[in-house]
Amino acid sequence: MIMAIRIGDIEFGLNSFGDVATDGGRAMTDAESLRLLVDEAQLAESVGLDVFSIGEHYREGMVDAATPVILAAAAQATSTIRLGTSVTVLSTQDPVRLYQQFATVDALSDGRTHLVLGRASAIESFALFGYDIAEYEQIFEEKLDLFLRLMREDRVTWSGQYRTPLENVRLHPRMPDGGIPAWIGIGGSPDSVVRAARNGLPLMMAIIGGRPERFAGHAELYLRALSQFGQPELPIGQHSLGFIGDTDEDAKNTHWKHWQPVVTAMSEERGFYAPTHERYETEVATGALYVGSPETVAQKIARIVRANHLSRFDLKYDVLHLPREAREHSIRLFGERVAPRVRELLEDDPGEWHLTGRTPAEIVKGGKAAHA
């Protein structure tokens, strides 16, 4: 079976961090919010989106602690949309369990599953699972090595510092030969960009603030590094936050109301400046917030697709306590209006979307996989 991601195409995905929604002004329970995710995966499929992804978090108001379990439920509720993670916190997972869980989701979804692996920007999982945040870098490097070997090799003998050694181990259930597509999620570190290229893994750039065009340098670094490491051309994706409404004003009013308290709380926790409405407006106008009417958001996405050489754009659509109807409306507009409009805009003016001389690449499942 071949699951091709052609660089010549642009794909659209939705990302959720399992943020608790409201229903008629009431905060939904964790359980209701989880069931809503399955409904939204179905909706995403029905409005023609390509990918639905769920994050991994360990705090109040976010229900996505057991990502593969949620994806398994979504797999059974859908038939064509691809299912992924955004991101899997590989550093505090056991690669063996992860292989087993995602092989299971891939079986249930009949080959529609992929992962985005990352170090995560939230650090709760380190204390919860007994890891030292100071070893952040080594832990990720080691676990990535093991996870890729488990996907790419039949029997694995391995030893390292952060889990027990494996002696001639063959895991079950089996993923397809070569594994399932695994992307590397980066937040801005050039080292992470080079790591993705060295390992021959597609790149997902998480751009959650500031001018997104500044990541064009990362994209170019990635493409150069791929070629230096002798790797095939691989896709670049972008994950950003956003919300789509009927008009720019509608979208901004609803989004700001829910985004402002979340980011204010985060700013206190992480020690950055609290958001002001003025800065919010700037972020929407020229930054990494994809908020507005379908036309506004489509124009903005088309620009960044050209600038950052993207073949995939993922919109993180949920915000804590955003009403479920608003989430639904935003998903519909993204699939039915924004995605077709971006494709149209790119056809009219591809700009530097395709770098000179780049040929379309495929991520091949089965046989010799380019990605894994």
Added chain:
Amino acid sequence: MSDFTDLEFGIDTFGDLPRDDQGTVVSYAAAIRATVAEAVLADDLGIEAVAIGEHHRPEFAISSPETVLAGIATATERIRLGSGVTVLSSDDPVRVFQRFATLDALSNGRAEIILGRGSFTESFPLFGYDLSDYELLFDEKIDLFHALLDEKPVTWEGTTRAALREADVFPKTDSGRLRTWVGVGGSPQSVIRTAHYGFRLMLAIIGGAPARFAPYVDLYRRATEQLGTTAYPVGMHSPGFIAETDEEAMEAFYPGYKVIRDRIGALRGWPPLRRSEFEADVESGSLYVGSPETVARKMATAIRTLDVGRFDLIYTAGGAMAASARLRAVELYGTKVIPMVRELLAEAPAQSAVTGEAFRR
């Protein structure tokens, strides 16, 4: 003594790989999808529960039961979704709670977890645990899991995982508490521990006469009484297979069962299975293999003898059987065996070997 009106029935599988119509053993992925199809049929037929085991051996496709159960959750309406068992000793109770609370949400409150130490040992080296800590691992982890079930911040310290300080674990369930069982294979100490924590007791009876487990049921009831915990209806799970006739069922089941039994036996120092032993276990032991009537009679006797409130049939213990035969066995179980067992028990309910007092349902 119960009147068996609340009796529940389940199907149980380890995710054995069946054969397709051409006789070829299917892939792991196809085996997982076959398990989903069987659970969907069970749900359609009104069977109350499905339980899925966790194994780390090549014979079995399922190493992550709750992931398979989440798929089943979406495809079913009523059936309870359980593990059979979750090998808690080699897992992290925090992760286990998160996965089952998620499953519980996705299934509208239908999740149940059956905790166990596992009768296989592969998971210990795979996840870096020492078999010599077998007791300690389960003791500590069941204690932490019990603490997590209150769904409030937990402070805990032990030797088998990182300490927790006021750790609030999400997601929360709607009911406020996950339905939790402990699978017990025959240790009185495990029975008492189950009673101590107020968990439900699931007896794994995979060989010999079921009557020999009567003292455990009795012990559970006495222990809950002394400890002031709830005596829930006891469950039992045993292997079996149903076809149109006794002969057909035996022929479908025996070859694959022998292969697996001998492979596991070789690891545990058992001699190869002889046909006469198999037949004796079908006749008077714990293999529920035969026509609907044969299996129903045998089940009714066991249920009466042990006074259990739940019976789970491990329907895939015949190894690489035809997928179509497996599906048919589930169908016969739901449409013929279960109604027949209920009828038999309504006729003559009281012949228990358990001596304890009546208990709360």
